[in-house]
Amino acid sequence: MNALEVKDLSKSFGKLKAVDKVSFNVPEGSIFGLIGRNGAGKTTTIRMMMNIYLPDEGEVLLKGVKVGQEFKNRVGYLPEERGLYKKMKVLDTIMYFANLKGKSGKDVQKKAEEYLKKFELYDRRLSKIEDLSKGNQQKVQFIATVLHSPDFIILDEPFSGLDPVNTNLLKDIILELKREGKVIIFSTHLMEFAEKLCDHICMIDKGKVILQGSLSEIKSRFAKRNVSITHQGDVSFLNEVQFVEKVEYFGNSIGVKLKAESDSDNLLKLLIEKGVKIKKFDANDISLHEIFLQLAGNELEEKERSGGFYV
Amino acid sequence: MFNYRVLAVLKRELKEKLFSKAFIAMTLLVPGLIVVFGGVQALLYSTDSKNLAFDFVIEKSELIGRFQNEFAESKFVKDQGYQFNYLSMTRNEFQNHLESKKEDLLQEKITGIYYVPNSALADKKIEYYSKSPQNISLNRELDGPINKVLLEYYFNNKSLSVDELKFARRGVDFTGFKVAKDEEISEAGYGNLVLAYAFTFLLYMSLLMMGQMTMQSVIEEKGSKIVEVILSSVSPRELMTGKILGASITGGAQMGVWLLTIITVSSSALLALPKEITLNVKPELAVFIIVNFFIGLIIFTGLFATLGSIFDNPQDASSGSLPLMMLIIIPFFIALSMMENPNKPYAEIASLVPFASIIVMPARMSLIEVPIWQQVFAMGLNIATIFLIFPIAGKIYSVGVLWTGKKPKWSEVVKWLKLKN
Numbered sequence: 001m002n003a004l005e006v007k008d009l010s011k012s013f014g015k016l017k018a019v020d021k022v023s024f025n026v027p028e029g030s031i032f033g034l035i036g037r038n039g040a041g042k043t044t045t046i047r048m049m050m051n052i053y054l055p056d057e058g059e060v061l062l063k064g065v066k067v068g069q070e071f072k073n074r075v076g077y078l079p080e081e082r083g084l085y086k087k088m089k090v091l092d093t094i095m096y097f098a099n100l101k102g103k104s105g106k107d108v109q110k111k112a113e114e115y116l117k118k119f120e121l122y123d124r125r126l127s128k129i130e131d132l133s134k135g136n137q138q139k140v141q142f143i144a145t146v147l148h149s150p151d152f153i154i155l156d157e158p159f160s161g162l163d164p165v166n167t168n169l170l171k172d173i174i175l176e177l178k179r180e181g182k183v184i185i186f187s188t189h190l191m192e193f194a195e196k197l198c199d200h201i202c203m204i205d206k207g208k209v210i211l212q213g214s215l216s217e218i219k220s221r222f223a224k225r226n227v228s229i230t231h232q233g234d235v236s237f238l239n240e241v242q243f244v245e246k247v248e249y250f251g252n253s254i255g256v257k258l259k260a261e262s263d264s265d266n267l268l269k270l271l272i273e274k275g276v277k278i279k280k281f282d283a284n285d286i287s288l289h290e291i292f293l294q295l296a297g298n299e300l301e302e303k304e305r306s307g308g309f310y311v
Numbered sequence: 312m313f314n315y316r317v318l319a320v321l322k323r324e325l326k327e328k329l330f331s332k333a334f335i336a337m338t339l340l341v342p343g344l345i346v347v348f349g350g351v352q353a354l355l356y357s358t359d360s361k362n363l364a365f366d367f368v369i370e371k372s373e374l375i376g377r378f379q380n381e382f383a384e385s386k387f388v389k390d391q392g393y394q395f396n397y398l399s400m401t402r403n404e405f406q407n408h409l410e411s412k413k414e415d416l417l418q419e420k421i422t423g424i425y426y427v428p429n430s431a432l433a434d435k436k437i438e439y440y441s442k443s444p445q446n447i448s449l450n451r452e453l454d455g456p457i458n459k460v461l462l463e464y465y466f467n468n469k470s471l472s473v474d475e476l477k478f479a480r481r482g483v484d485f486t487g488f489k490v491a492k493d494e495e496i497s498e499a500g501y502g503n504l505v506l507a508y509a510f511t512f513l514l515y516m517s518l519l520m521m522g523q524m525t526m527q528s529v530i531e532e533k534g535s536k537i538v539e540v541i542l543s544s545v546s547p548r549e550l551m552t553g554k555i556l557g558a559s560i561t562g563g564a565q566m567g568v569w570l571l572t573i574i575t576v577s578s579s580a581l582l583a584l585p586k587e588i589t590l591n592v593k594p595e596l597a598v599f600i601i602v603n604f605f606i607g608l609i610i611f612t613g614l615f616a617t618l619g620s621i622f623d624n625p626q627d628a629s630s631g632s633l634p635l636m637m638l639i640i641i642p643f644f645i646a647l648s649m650m651e652n653p654n655k656p657y658a659e660i661a662s663l664v665p666f667a668s669i670i671v672m673p674a675r676m677s678l679i680e681v682p683i684w685q686q687v688f689a690m691g692l693n694i695a696t697i698f699l700i701f702p703i704a705g706k707i708y709s710v711g712v713l714w715t716g717k718k719p720k721w722s723e724v725v726k727w728l729k730l731k732n
Contacts, residue, residue: 013730014726047539047713048520050542050543051546052542052713053713066685069546070542071546075543077540077543078540079536079539079540079543081536081539081715082536082540083532083535083536083537083539084539084540085327085531085535086328086535086536087327097540097544098317099315099322100316100319100320100541100544100545101544102315102316111329120671135441135680141540144540185482191450
């Protein structure tokens with residue numbers, strides 16, 4: 001059962017076609033990853049889902065009905081570009097965002113305080129936002145996103161700028177929210193996170209969907225003839241090996257695309273012969289990163305923006 | 312349009328603006344400043360020079376007694392202790408005298424030397440020698456008594472009675488009578504003129520201040536990227552409505568405080584105002600002023616908010632806001648110039664034109680009787696302006712608040728109107 005259906009969304013800014021006929025379905029109870037490089041069209045797509053932009057074409061359906069204000073009330077949205085009122089106090093800020101969603105009263109305040117305790121911010125509830133560290137400000141923003149118990153949580157690049165401890169904390173909370181049955185949609189250009197957290201993904205590049213489906217299905221589809229190796233030692237000779245089609249280097253690990261699936265045994269033998277120390281050898285495995293590179297090419301450098309909207 | 316989301320935005324705006332320490336201080340400070348400035352000005356005027364010494368040289372010796380008598384009665388001798396050394400000299404003797412006193416003049420042992428030649432009896436031209444001869448207040452003080460002596464001497468031989476002389480000496484004294492349709496002709500004081508001045512000034516200040524404040528707050532929301540979080544809950548138009556209402560209520564409250572101060576001060580026994588400057592504010596005028604002011608606030612805070620949405624830093628915005636500020640500043644000057652003569656044709660036109668009428672009409676109304684149709688016309692036109700510009704302003708705002716990066720060109724802003732957003 002799909003919780004949300006995105007149908008043929010398109011949006012142009014002048015000559016730039018930011019989103020071009022994007023369609024995908026977000027299943028109930030899933031963590032859905034909208035992935036793609038910077039400037040691929042993720043934020044514009046999310047903004048159209050949030051009704052912040054009206055699409056030039058297409059529609060977003062919530063259980064078959066076009067989304068509107070009712071959907072907005074059921075969504076918690078953490079945009080990529082984050083900001084808070086600097087002079088406002090922490091608790092006031094959180095309560096203000098709850099008020100905007102139509103939630104107020106003592107129960108909501110109690111819940112806000114619980115969240116603040118969870119994020120170790122309770123002592124700072126009467127501090128001004130500007131007196132908080134950047135990481136703490138992000139935590140406040142996250143609380144404001146989920147305080148009104150939304151059914152849908154849309155997180156645009158939620159991990160950017162977080163330290164490892166807070167990244168883990170946020171990851172745990174996302175998984176907890178999933179267990180509570182919430183639908184979580186998050187966009188990221190960091191494939192490792194998408195790989196660890198998502199059940200379903202939609203990959204966007206240059207405004208178009210280039211891949212979508214359940215992560216396990218996609219991985220098994222792309223993993224054939226692919227071997228992931230974690231190793232120590234020089235493996236540069238692999239480029240010259242006849243049965244190897246392509247090698248992708250990721251620091252301590254490599255992804256090798258073979259010409260035939262049956263060559264994986266030969267590859268293992270060859271590595272041992274050459275004295276490479278193998279820590280992990282995973283035949284028929286591929287990282288999302290590799291899939292992305294295969295599909296979107298190698299131009300991962302950030303697209304320069306001279307002015308305009310985030311797309 | 313008005314719902315709990317707008318209410319939440321409105322509440323925050325009021326909390327932020329109306330109850331901020333800076334705003335309360337500003338609201339209370341302005342009347343305080345007006346009193347302080349008034350006081351300083353009065354103090355400066357009241358501290359006239361004292362104990363100045365002059366040589367008063369008259370060619371015609373028989374006039375000495377008359378000048379002595381006349382000056383002895385004057386305020387500058389009685390209260391300020393000016394001293395006059397009366398002398399009689401011919402032109403040649405005076406030249407030598409002047410030469411001999413040059414040092415004293417330069418060292419300011421004496422302030423100045425007056426010379427009344429015989430020719431002054433015909434042309435009233437008096438010479439004044441001093442280190443600083445351009446002393447307007449001194450000239451003003453001596454003008455009357457000297458004129459009186461010369462005049463009396465002139466008519467002395469012309470067999471005029473004392474009464475006839477008195478008449479000749481008198482200036483013209485205008486007494487203004489205000490003719491209004493539905494009341495008896497009454498003597499009009501300067502009270503309403505003072506009120507018109509004060510009110511025009513406050514209106515101007517308040518519109519500029521609230522406009523700028525709203526613009527800054529939109530820029531802050533845009534610059535700090537908070538606007539997208541808010542837009543995930545409310546629509547841009549709801550946000551804009553909340554902000555404009557917040558600013559308008561804040562401005563209204565501020566004006567209320569200011570007006571109450573003026574009315575309380577002017578009607579209290581603390582300041583026993585002379586009859587000429589008592590206020591004559593009719594209830595209709597008060598109602599018009601309040602409603603008109605609120606309309607003005609909505610129009611201008613709306614326009615300033617729209618402008619703020621186009622730019623993402625205060626520098627760009629302040630240069631961009633100049634044309635908008637002109638819509639407030641030019642009517643302000645028209646209103647000021649109108650105080651001299653409320654019947655100037657351009658004042659009448661400005662009091663009917665949208666934007667300008669917000670400032671000019673109330674000033675005009677407090678000075679003269681403005682036909683009802685003009686009042687209704689001006690207000691109606693301003694309300695129509697709201698309905699005309701707000702769909703456009705709302706559209707620009709909706710696109711603008713999410714625009715980032717380089718400063719958009721005006722041609723791009725026009726294109727935003729065609730965007731679907």
